[in-house]
Amino acid sequence: MRGEQKRRLLMAAAARVLHEQGVERTTIADIAEAAGVPTGNVYYYFKTKDDLVRAALGEHAAHLAALTAELDALPDPRERLKALVASWVGQREVAARYGCPTGTLAVELDKRDDGLDAEAGRVVRLLLDWAAAQFRALGLPDPDGLAITLVGAYQGMSLLANALRDPSVVDREGDRLHRWLDDL
Template sequence: MTHSVKPRARAADKRRRLTIEAARVLHEQGVERTTLADIARAADVPVGNVYYYFKTKDELVLAALSEHSAHLDELTGRLDQLPDPRDRLEGLIRAWVDQRDVAARYGCPTGTLAVELDKRADGTLDTEAGTVIRRLLDWTGHQFRALGLPDPEDLAVTLISAYQGMSLLANALRDPDLMARQGDRLLHWLDSLQSPDPTA
């Protein structure tokens, strides 16, 4: 029994390392420039072993997207512990600003991947990247709805668009301070949104 558990545990550990490193390396290098050998090297897994877990690079891209989704779940799960939806949205903005150095160097992990996948000839994985962004939009819209604000879905689009835009500009200009400045503007914008007065 002990002998069968250890190989399974080692296999799960290798797969996990490959998934984590796929998300990081694909973000830093892009899909087209990344090879399976790059990911194997980063995960400290023999390149021949990669094919045991992932038959193609596309499967590794899907694994990277699942890692982005897991990060999103972790972040929103932490933010959901805050009692006030406005505090949750502020926490989201601050989390983006905290990642400003990474965004300035490589862009938004999911956004850049979605754009790159959309330009591929086969066009099969771009919808998967869009699914992760859709989940963020849905979560954000839920917070605006909980605040009683009109057009919560449109407000969510405004907020996520602002994030994608400031990530893109910070990356293009290699300017992490741009993210910090725009994050402050988003916090002021959020504070300015008032729920309609039901007695008016």
């Protein structure tokens, strides 16, 4: 299955390059080059550029699912949430340079009125739902609202770290979120 391998290579390259350069500034040739595949050949695996963007969104969703599955191994929901915050802090350099992969993609795709804008929102919702489940397990009131506060803080600190090119924003806000989770 050489074909399936190349397809996966292209999906991974698309996820990375689209995050770094943005959707509109990235050409098919950019993704092909990053994957080591001839430019025109990309169309054998993905009919359109939008299909590649969709595949990249799927990659990010899969990555998120893997992360939350890992966190689910922890016994205490509060510890799971704190470990999530810790993983955000661990990605501070990436956040400062390119922003949150899902968040920046959502911002860009939301400027469109084709179907892709809604799909970005679905990936964001995966994280919101998982976080809400943890707050619910802790018996806290308004778990959905708390999830929005937590994920909103993540998106906000990623955006600011990116706009200011300053990873320390993530450190500071990460500490604050840790205390916030402890005090809930």
